[in-house]
Amino acid sequence: xxxxxxxxxxxxxxxxxxxxxxxxxxxxxxxxxxxxxxxxxxxxxxxxxxxxxxxxxxxxxxxxxxxxxxxxxxxxxxxxxxxxxxxxxxxxxxxxxxxxxxxxxxxxxxxxxxxxxxx
Amino acid sequence: xxxxxxxxxxxxxxxxxxxxxxxxxxxxxxxxxxxxxxxxxxxxxxxxxxxxxxxxxxxxxxxxxxxxxxxxxxxxxxxxxxxxxxxxxxxxxxxxxxxxxxxxxxxxxxxxxxxxxxxxxxxxxxxxxxxxxxxxxxxxxxxxxxxxxxxxxxxxxxxxxxxxxxxxxxxxxxxxxxxxxxxxxxxxxxxxxxxxxxxxxxxxxxxxxxxxxxxxxxxxxxxxxxxxxxxxxxxxxxxxxxxxxxxxxxxxxxxxxxxxxxxxxxxxxxxxxxxxxxxxxxxxxxxx
Numbered sequence: 001x002x003x004x005x006x007x008x009x010x011x012x013x014x015x016x017x018x019x020x021x022x023x024x025x026x027x028x029x030x031x032x033x034x035x036x037x038x039x040x041x042x043x044x045x046x047x048x049x050x051x052x053x054x055x056x057x058x059x060x061x062x063x064x065x066x067x068x069x070x071x072x073x074x075x076x077x078x079x080x081x082x083x084x085x086x087x088x089x090x091x092x093x094x095x096x097x098x099x100x101x102x103x104x105x106x107x108x109x110x111x112x113x114x115x116x117x118x119x
Numbered sequence: 120x121x122x123x124x125x126x127x128x129x130x131x132x133x134x135x136x137x138x139x140x141x142x143x144x145x146x147x148x149x150x151x152x153x154x155x156x157x158x159x160x161x162x163x164x165x166x167x168x169x170x171x172x173x174x175x176x177x178x179x180x181x182x183x184x185x186x187x188x189x190x191x192x193x194x195x196x197x198x199x200x201x202x203x204x205x206x207x208x209x210x211x212x213x214x215x216x217x218x219x220x221x222x223x224x225x226x227x228x229x230x231x232x233x234x235x236x237x238x239x240x241x242x243x244x245x246x247x248x249x250x251x252x253x254x255x256x257x258x259x260x261x262x263x264x265x266x267x268x269x270x271x272x273x274x275x276x277x278x279x280x281x282x283x284x285x286x287x288x289x290x291x292x293x294x295x296x297x298x299x300x301x302x303x304x305x306x307x308x309x310x311x312x313x314x315x316x317x318x319x320x321x322x323x324x325x326x327x328x329x330x331x332x333x334x335x336x337x338x339x340x341x342x343x344x345x346x347x348x349x350x351x352x353x354x355x356x357x358x359x360x361x362x363x364x365x366x367x368x369x370x371x372x373x374x375x376x377x378x379x380x381x382x383x384x385x386x387x388x389x390x391x392x393x394x395x396x397x398x399x400x401x402x403x404x405x406x407x
Binding site for chain 2: 004007008011014015017042043044073078079080081082083084087088097100101103104105107108109110112113114116117118119
């Protein structure tokens, strides 16, 4: 399991407006493309100096491909990254603060201690 | 030597800019009172007549990332571009450019390293809303040079609360040892109880009003020892999963000094989180 790579996906998609829309519209295809093209890219290095070893496990890949943000939270992805990206994708479909309260409701079963987010 | 003319600590609610600039039906019902409180808070900085601002905040996974995460970082650049695409998108924040004060940055880095703090530095830092929010609330004309000081309250493993207090004390001493005739305000922003991306987020108040009440009392009375006796990295999970940002308030308590009561205290109970504003005038009245 790679919390780091989950976070890297959320981080890199969230800062690119084109990828935000692509992930909203075609989550499974975007995750598949990203894992092949982006997962091993070291930010700040050129592509010839990429890493060689990073990849999702099946549970992580499915959580991302199905927009399952409660599952991402349970897997220990960083909540700030989850929230920011999913607001960007789905706030538009709700009344003001509607998505944020829906998000909290869908995580209502979670009790302290929350999943460890250390990477 | 430089003079610390104000020490200021506050929350950094990213929706203030939008609330302040909204009109008509878009203006939320709490905006007018919020603006009134911010204007009164702003006066405390204006009254101190600073020349330079040391700005303590925390990058929210904007420029700083898990491939290379510093615990404490000082910006040393002639200019700092500000705010990121996702802050414009979510909060409506504007693009900004702040001028730097490289001499003071260099002084803090040299003295900080010699004092035992392994400070990182950045010569090309884009600052985020933890620093631009207090510019917007306290100095909207953005006419003073700044020194950004970033802390890690976001990506475990984090420094312990005591280390934040120690760094705050050191920053106060280092600014006062800067060979300059400049008047310096030290401004830091953090969180009270706060939940982001969890089940307790976006309620009618902050997630833990009792923690907020205690926190305001610790800060306003300068009760560093009482605060350190109760606040740990583990305990900060209880009031909300983003409450580790309270350690930046603890840093500012260190800057202000043990037992030093704040000269100005105000709070505003909003949905999602409690706003809090504190100012200390080292000369006792900010009238020098």
